Amino acid sequence: MKKKVATLLGLLIATSVFADDAKLQDQLEKMGATNIKISDSPLPNFRSVVSDQGVLQISEDGRFVIEGSVLELKDGTVSDITNRPLMAELESMKKEMIIFPAKNQKHTVTVFTDISCGYCKLLHSQMKEYNDLGITIRYLAFPRAGLRSQTARQMEAIWQAEDRNHSLHQAESGHLPAKQLTPKLIKKQYDLGIKFGIRGTPNIITSEGEVIGGYVEPKQLLQMLEK
Template sequence: MKKFVTALSLMAISMAATADNAQITTQLKKLGATNIEVKDSPISGIKTVVTNEGVLYTTEDGKYVLQGKLFELTDKGPVDVTGKALLATLESYKNEMIVYPAKNEKHVVTVFMDITCGYCQKLHSEIKEYNDLGITIRYLAFPRGGLGTKTAKEMEAIFTAKDPAFALDEAEKGNPPKELKAVNITKKHYELGVQFGVRGTPSIVTRSGELIGGYLPPKELLSALESVK
């Protein structure tokens, strides 16, 4: 009898959570959000909601919504935890990334980049210095002008080339691919960048999901990564 009562209680909790999630989804769809995924958050009574436009936070009844970054206050300072909700999706794209690995790897960062971005080109020209400091660089495509641009189609050709790293190296030297491809992988990368809150390139995502906006020289990036380690 005791086992039966426990089972009923667990079922009721599960059904309540599902009902709450359904209500949240319904409310956000009214606002035009799509690809909605409701998750728990670090705050009691608040849900994390991943949408096509980014990460939101709502009350469990879906009546109130918060938009913006969520920070955990630690002894070492505030830590951005919003990106953690997107890490599983980020890692699911690892076979589509162009990776420049460090031999003595200490850190891994994922960089949303655009081949026409001057600071992306500067970062790429210093790949060896990042690698020598133990920082592995992983690239995802983020054409700043949007998915309908020539750059987006060039980046699709680069990321789907037989040797993507070579194709990217050539593009960064001023030799972009002549063949343009319909956007597919680039679309996925771009949409994930939007969810992370990327507004420009390069944008760097740490292993913990924290977003560092803009270019940082190798030693400064290492210092930043050590500070959020």
């Protein structure tokens, strides 16, 4: 992943000026980027580029490329807006998410989870506390060992179960599914996690696209979301 991005950056800097998005996309495709989406950037005179390699900010004249965090300073606060271009894709997967809704919803977060992850189990064991605080938890699958792993096959079975919430709850409680399926449904979820730069689990995505790495206990998460 890092090698691909580094290669892409080097090639971009060496190229001539781009006149429009079509030429930019054509050049990126020639460099090996796939599934490219170009949109407005929060940075003046830049375009946001999303591909299978992640998110980049590229100047409209094609001279400058920014890889990594983009922070916005506003009203005395700092917000990480790096992954906002990915939020439309994340929301398009809503029907594929396993959702534990809060009755009096104040906040919604999306959690990339792995059923073999101890901290994911801890987070799930406190679901009632998150929900009681008004936090809706939406799950996407991210098997840390990759799509060829046993965990990935088990998670595919969970996501294809008739009652996915119950099946996931059973797995997080230590009762893993006997059935194992070739990952198909969860592949898009895993690929999206890669675009977000996720390597481990749990990883929490806020409604603004900020990534909160690792387990966060319920009250602390509420405080973070309130800010």
